[in-house]
Amino acid sequence: MSLPVAGLSGCAGTVAKPGDLSRLRIMAPASPGGGWDTTARLLQRVIRSTGLARNVQVFNVEGAGGTIGLGQLSRESDDALLMMMGLVMVGAVETNKSKVKTSAVTPIARLVGETEILVVPAASPYRTLKDFVEDWRGSTREHPVAGGSAGGTDQILAGLLAQAGGVDPKEINYIPYSGGGQSLAALLGGKVAAGISGIGEYGPQVTAGKLRGLAVSSEKRSAQVPDVPTMTEAGYDLVLSNWRGLMSHPGLTPDARADLTDLVTRAHDTPEWQDVLSKNGFDDLYLTGDDYGAFLNEEEQRVQKILTEIGLT
Incomplete structure (x- = not known):
């Protein structure tokens, strides 16, 4: 299904019709100013400035490492709704004994690390x-x-x-x-x-x-501190990124998922988003579809294992 031309139809709080991404909402499941909120608002700015969608709302649902927002997303049906999330949420699902797992919602794209x-x-x-x-x-x-x-x-x-x-x-x-x-x-x-x-x-x-x-903790040295070695260089075979990605509600149709993925991909491919990566020191970890879903499953297993061994779960 092709992505509709950006417009001003729709309003915040209403449920989008299938294929209608002229009005987009992005949930940041944490307080304003944190990593998820900042990344959501940077994405909002790029989507607006490039005309992909001019009516883009970011809203916050705070609490419990993002699991309160995850629970809310699991009850949504808006096809123009995205939720920012990341590695912290994968851990919080375990430590907070969340009834809703990340596997209960629909993965769209891994964005940055x-x-x-x-x-x-x-x-x-x-x-x-x-x-x-x-x-x-x-x-x-x-x-x-x-x-x-x-x-x-x-x-x-x-x-x-x-x-x-x-x-x-x-x-x-x-x-x-x-x-x-x-x-x-x-x-x-x-x-x-x-x-x-x-x-x-x-x-x-x-x-x-x-x-x-x-x-x-990255695979390669960081341009921000180029003299600091990686953990692998230091003798420990270890790579970890504090990655952030996007999810949508459960039951998303293949066409609706394709539309959201297309929108995010087009935003990712803009010079404006590349500027966001550079200015914020983010690693570009873009991954979509079933590959992103498989990555999430692997992360859930890895995090569950280490949190158990630490004694937190």
Whole structure:
């Protein structure tokens, strides 16, 4: 089914007719200002500015790592509705014992990924990731690690690194903070031995010399901190991206799914979206259709396994 010409028909809150994407809604299942909200609004801006759809609304449904929004999406029937989500939600489904799983809704596209970075204070004795992991293995509880919410990407990476380095994941002294500013204060104040977060949070502090980056979680080094090796380069066969993607309601017809996928693909292929990737330091992880669905299944199994081994589920 061909994508209709963008127009001004429809209004927020109404249910779109099949094939009518002139009026689009994007749910950010978190509070304003976070990663999902920011990515949703960047996509909104690109769709509007390129004329793919001029009437695009982003709205927030907060709570429980996105699982409240996931539950709401599972009851929707609007064919012009997308929900931003990502790795954090996959973990939150497990830790919050959500009755609705990501498999209950329809995958549309994986959009972007954000590289994670493990850092220590600039005055830390640890010069390499191997140095830190060796001491971490010997006295795990005495080396607290700061990160974001429990069960989120940062803790998942800590658990995977522990496994790769011969550290008991259940012994990790992981201290969750609600924001990067709080974890940064803990690092600079010497309250934790190391911190894990998105490169957007810690990267500028590494560049400024306040923190030392020991490794990034991407396949290749990050242009933001080119001197920081990957975890694989550091000797640990580990790659993890804090990816974000889009879902729609369950029961979406093949034609409606094709229309949404076509819209998002056309937005992704614009110079404006490539500019978004560059300016925000996002990795382009675009993936659609059954390939995206298969990726989600693999991520669910990997996350469930590590959260169980950490002791969170």
